Amino acid sequence: MMNVCFRLAQLGVVAGGGWLLVQGFPVLGICVALLACWYWLLDRMANRVVRGNTEPVSEDTSSFHDGCFIADLHADICLWRRDLMRKNRRGHVDLPRLREGNVALQFVTVPTKLVISRRFPRVFFRDLFFWGAFMSLQHPATWFSTSARVRLQLHRLESWIAQSGGAIRLVCSRSQLDELEGCRERNEGVIGVMLGLEGAHVLRGGLDVPWLAGNGFRVVGITHFNDNQFGYSAHGLRRGGLTQAGRKLVQELDSHAITIDLAHASAELIDDVLEMHGQGEISRPLIVSHTGIRGVHDHRRNIADDHAVAIAGTGGLIGISLFAPALPRADLAALGESVSYTVKLLDDAGIEGARHVAIGSDFDGAVRTVVDASGWERIAGELMKPAYGLTPKQVEWIVGANTRNFFADNLPD
Numbered sequence: 001m002m003n004v005c006f007r008l009a010q011l012g013v014v015a016g017g018g019w020l021l022v023q024g025f026p027v028l029g030i031c032v033a034l035l036a037c038w039y040w041l042l043d044r045m046a047n048r049v050v051r052g053n054t055e056p057v058s059e060d061t062s063s064f065h066d067g068c069f070i071a072d073l074h075a076d077i078c079l080w081r082r083d084l085m086r087k088n089r090r091g092h093v094d095l096p097r098l099r100e101g102n103v104a105l106q107f108v109t110v111p112t113k114l115v116i117s118r119r120f121p122r123v124f125f126r127d128l129f130f131w132g133a134f135m136s137l138q139h140p141a142t143w144f145s146t147s148a149r150v151r152l153q154l155h156r157l158e159s160w161i162a163q164s165g166g167a168i169r170l171v172c173s174r175s176q177l178d179e180l181e182g183c184r185e186r187n188e189g190v191i192g193v194m195l196g197l198e199g200a201h202v203l204r205g206g207l208d209v210p211w212l213a214g215n216g217f218r219v220v221g222i223t224h225f226n227d228n229q230f231g232y233s234a235h236g237l238r239r240g241g242l243t244q245a246g247r248k249l250v251q252e253l254d255s256h257a258i259t260i261d262l263a264h265a266s267a268e269l270i271d272d273v274l275e276m277h278g279q280g281e282i283s284r285p286l287i288v289s290h291t292g293i294r295g296v297h298d299h300r301r302n303i304a305d306d307h308a309v310a311i312a313g314t315g316g317l318i319g320i321s322l323f324a325p326a327l328p329r330a331d332l333a334a335l336g337e338s339v340s341y342t343v344k345l346l347d348d349a350g351i352e353g354a355r356h357v358a359i360g361s362d363f364d365g366a367v368r369t370v371v372d373a374s375g376w377e378r379i380a381g382e383l384m385k386p387a388y389g390l391t392p393k394q395v396e397w398i399v400g401a402n403t404r405n406f407f408a409d410n411l412p413d
């Protein structure tokens with residue numbers, strides 16, 4: 001039904017552009033007509049892949065990668081209007097590319113808002129997601145409402161799962177993860193998806209933590225690019241940690257078996273959550289689903305070294321991302337450097353580093369990544385290079401086994 005509405009809206013826009021053209025407004029007519037393919041252009045421009053990673057992968061690497069359980073902690077796949085059943089030339093993820101990448105478990109994370117506060121005066125609609133929804137001819141409810149954006153992305157995920165005929169399965173519980181592992185061992189080609197939320201600002205009105213838990217969300221980031229009612233963002237305008245509402249939210253998420261993701265959180269917010277963990281107010285391990293590490297690249301979207309140590313110390317995961325500025329440069333060697341640095345950092349702190357580092361690609365997160373979802377073989381090949389000092393077993397953990405084991409321990413029954 002939504003697709004029919006979209007096609008009708010597209011036809012309407014093209015007809016409107018044509019009408020303006022014949023009325024003697026050629027530039028305006030062409031601009032209006034371009035609206036019909038804006039969603040395509042936006043996806044293509046925003047989600048790019050670094051060129052030049054064409055070096056052939058050795059047979060040894062290829063067979064090693066075939067035996068790995070590949071898992072990705074973070075990707076914004078359902079944000080985009082894209083046919084996920086066929087191989088696209090835009091974006092980073094679709095079913096054929098997940099298969100090429102031998103991906104076993106893929107997070108589908110839901111972002112809903114990005115307000116540019118500094119550059120635009122208040123009179124403008126400053127939320128980039130408004131413009132994305134409007135220009136992509138999405139349902140008008142999603143132009144303004146973050147909860148409608150959550151529901152739309154859930155709807156896209158449900159459609160993808162339904163179309164896949166069993167090839168894609170939602171994983172919400174430990175038994176579903178066990179089933180997925182069984183399918184992978186039997187080479188049935190099934191791919192598990194898990195749901196995450198990027199930014200808890202949506203939790204108002206109709207949406208609350210029980211709703212998230214009931215709809216399969218198993219990871220929630222407190223803040224995204226903006227400060228919100230629960231706390232402050234690493235990218236926000238003011239400094240601060242958790243608010244009172246934020247403290248309650250953290251406890252409620254923990255009690256609903258939802259893992260707290262500290263990606264994009266301010267340093268003070270990370271301190272507050274760690275303090276709550278230290279005082280036993282929450283018990284579940286913490287993660288940073290997609291980040292870089294300050295000791296390698298000092299950028300505010302990256303996590304400080306001592307925070308990485310403290311988060312791993314809760315039994316958590318540090319998901320290294322696949323783009324600059326999470327990485328110091330947008331290339332595979334920069335990923336290798338970041339991963340090996342983080343492993344060594346944790347080892348030096350007395351934590352077995354290779355058990356706590358994972359990959360959180362941020363595919364389809366409006367970033368230029370070093371590979372797309374078909375390129376996991378290259379990631380494994382890079383991490384196997386002797387320069388990084390990682391054993392094949394450790395690489396296997398980092399490219400997926402750590403993520404699988406973490407959720408095997410932390411998903412509800």
Ligand SMILES: [Zn+2]
Nearest residue numbers: 198264290365
């Ligand atoms: Zn993000």
